[in-house]
Amino acid sequence: MAPSSQDEAIARLTTMLRRMGAASALHSQAVAKRVGLSSVDLECLDMILLAGPVTAGQIMEHTKLTSGAVTGLIDRLARKGYVERAADPHDRRKVIVRIVPAAIRPLQQQFAPMAERSAALMRQYSPEELELIAGFVEKGTALALERASELEGG
Numbered sequence: 001m002a003p004s005s006q007d008e009a010i011a012r013l014t015t016m017l018r019r020m021g022a023a024s025a026l027h028s029q030a031v032a033k034r035v036g037l038s039s040v041d042l043e044c045l046d047m048i049l050l051a052g053p054v055t056a057g058q059i060m061e062h063t064k065l066t067s068g069a070v071t072g073l074i075d076r077l078a079r080k081g082y083v084e085r086a087a088d089p090h091d092r093r094k095v096i097v098r099i100v101p102a103a104i105r106p107l108q109q110q111f112a113p114m115a116e117r118s119a120a121l122m123r124q125y126s127p128e129e130l131e132l133i134a135g136f137v138e139k140g141t142a143l144a145l146e147r148a149s150e151l152e153g154g
Contacts, residue, residue: 017140031110037080044073045082045099045107053098055088064152082107 025039032042047062048054054062059070074097077083081103088094122130 027114031107034110035107037076041073041076045077045104048077048083048097049099049104053086053096055094055096057094059097064148 028042029039032039035042037045044059044063044065048059051058051062056067056070056074059065059073060067063070063073065073074083074085077097078085081100083097084100086096086098088096125133
């Protein structure tokens with residue numbers, strides 16, 4: 001039985017998503033190398049940037065790193081000046097980790113060419129098409145995070 005056009009489209013999209021994921025990882029790795037960070041540290045820094053100020057516990061929850069690994073991560077990022085620790089105004093036992101905006105700007109400039117090229121690509125699509133794509137990516141991201149949690153035993 002020949003595959004349906006939907007099966008063929010799914011196979012093509014699956015291949016393209018895998019290639020995109022690998023290309024994104026390679027781009028991120030190249031930026032990390034250029035700024036003297038490990039890929040993991042850069043990804044964790046991005047998570048902090050996206051999430052806003054976070055506690056060490058929230059970093060552990062998002063990354064599945066151990067307490068000691070998170071402390072090391074925060075120490076490395078703080079030494080480079082990308083983040084700072086601050087007392088949690090609601091619970092003095094907790095420490096908030098937040099981005100240092102001035103320090104992060106040069107790092108963001110490393111991503112600017114890719115962001116500009118991506119924006120140019122996205123401008124080729126209608127707002128309705130972009131909403132469809134965004135919805136797909138959002139749902140796909142949720143699936144990936146769910147599966148990662150399953151693999152971690154959660």
